[in-house]
Amino acid sequence: MSDLLRDPGHRRAVDLEAPVDWALELSRVDPKTPLRAHLVLEGTSGGIVARGRVAVTARHICRRCLTEWAEPLEVEILEVLATDPEAEYRLHGDEADLEPPLRDAVLLAMPLRPLCRPDCRGLCAVCGADLNTGSCPGHDEAPGFPFASLRDLLEP
Ligand SMILES: [Zn+2]
Ligand SMILES: [Zn+2]
Structure with missing residues (x-):
């Protein structure tokens, strides 16, 4: 990542594919289907902007009838990873840990109280x-x- 930091405006495309195990109370990312992300990282002064899309298979449990179902979920990402110690997502030296911003974006897109259908x-x-x-x-x-x-x- 250091080349991006030294060279603001420089871009690099990153494709990730990895199983993840992120969960809320009634919704989770299916750990058997790998997360896929396509991101473009761009150097800025003091950090890296990550933008792109992440796709997972989400599994939900209906809060009323407990039926479980799966659905594809695609989320847009636009986050800044910064060297500033106050930053929400930090760069640690040359390392950009993309998992926290991806996890937060995916979990934010999940329903807090899933329903299998509106009139369940x-x-x-x-x-x-x-x-x-x-x-x-x-x-x-x-x-x-x-x-x-x-x-x-x-x-x-
Ligand atoms: Zn009854
Ligand atoms: Zn239901």
Whole structure:
């Protein structure tokens, strides 16, 4: 990376392919499908600008019915790695560690509270059946079920 630092305006294309294991509570990057990134690094005074795209396979768990599904996720990257000790992403000597900015960008693009579909009906609180499949005999509509209204309040 030192050539980029010594020569502002100089650019270098970088292609990365690596398995990563980054996760939120209900979403994660599939560790079996390698992350692919295509970045252009450009030297600036005091740092390196990294811009490009990163692609992963994301796996989500529905917060209501616990169904798991996978989907491709592509994220644009535009970050600065700087020698300044206050910088969010630091250059350590000649080393540019691209993992922290890539991880942050990918995790930021993940849903905090994934839903398999906007109108997912979730699981029956009594029998645990998936209410999307109609396999529950109807506990959800049971009159006077004390938690039904409470659950509506908790689940916007
Ligand atoms: Zn669901
Ligand atoms: Zn039920």
